[in-house]
Amino acid sequence: MMATTHALWGMAVALPVLAIAPEFAPAAFVAGVVGGLAPDFDLYAGHRKTLHYPVYASLSTVPALALALAVPSSVTVVLAVFLAAAAIHAVTDVLGGGLELRPWEATSERGVYSHYHDRWLPPRRWVRYDGAPEDLLLAGLAALALSVGTSGAVTAVALVLFTVSAVYVLLRKSLASVAERLAALVPASLRHHVPARYRT
Incomplete structure (x- = not known):
């Protein structure tokens, strides 16, 4: 899925925080964006x-959420939202396409590596x-939830992320x-640093 979809759903994870403990909501929304994007920091080093x-x-999300509910603080809430995102x-990502340059060709059987299953x-x-298009639909649902459930900066970020998503879909x-x-x-001399899927 698109990085923007992951970021939007990460932010959506923070919506309950806004309802339950609004004082932690700003940090939770940031944690949601970062947590939603963090797994893709491996894009050029063993992606997925x-x-x-x-x-x-x-x-790990389960005890983190339990801790955040039992002992709410900026640290526990941020950790729980980050891990959930x-x-x-x-x-x-397992529900999406394979790990290839043109995943619509469906030539790869590598979705996501499970360290648990090895x-x-x-x-x-x-x-x-x-x-x-279905990726854009998921991004749109998260953006809609954020737009209805929030205001100000969070809504603006959600709309920007959705707009970027729409442009990416057109150019993908x-x-x-x-x-x-x-x-x-x-x-x-540097070609070995380029992921194999980009090399012809």
Whole structure:
């Protein structure tokens, strides 16, 4: 799924905080964005393996949420929202396309690596690829929830992220060719740093 979809759903995780403990909401929304994006920090170093933990992140979220409810503070709430957003990211990537430059071709059976199972989980392709119309729909649902449930900066960020999502969806398939061309310009001595999916 798109990074913007993950960020929007990470922010949506913080909506209950706004209702239950609004004093922690600003920090929770930031934690949601960061947690929603954090797994993709492995984009160029073992993407969907190094920082994606669909099982462990999900399991660690449970005690973190319990702690935040029992002892609410900026630290416990931020930790719970961050872990929940990161877990949702890793789990939902399994529902998307494979790990390939053109995932709409469905040639890869690598969805997300599960450290718990010590193997790659196959992509379910419910969302066919990042930037697919159904991906935009998911981004739109989260943006709508945030727009209805919040105001000010959070609503503005949600609308900006949704707008970026819509532009990305329009350009998605052509961007694969652009990435391939750019990768070809990398000097041979540095080519091994370019992820294999970008090399022709």
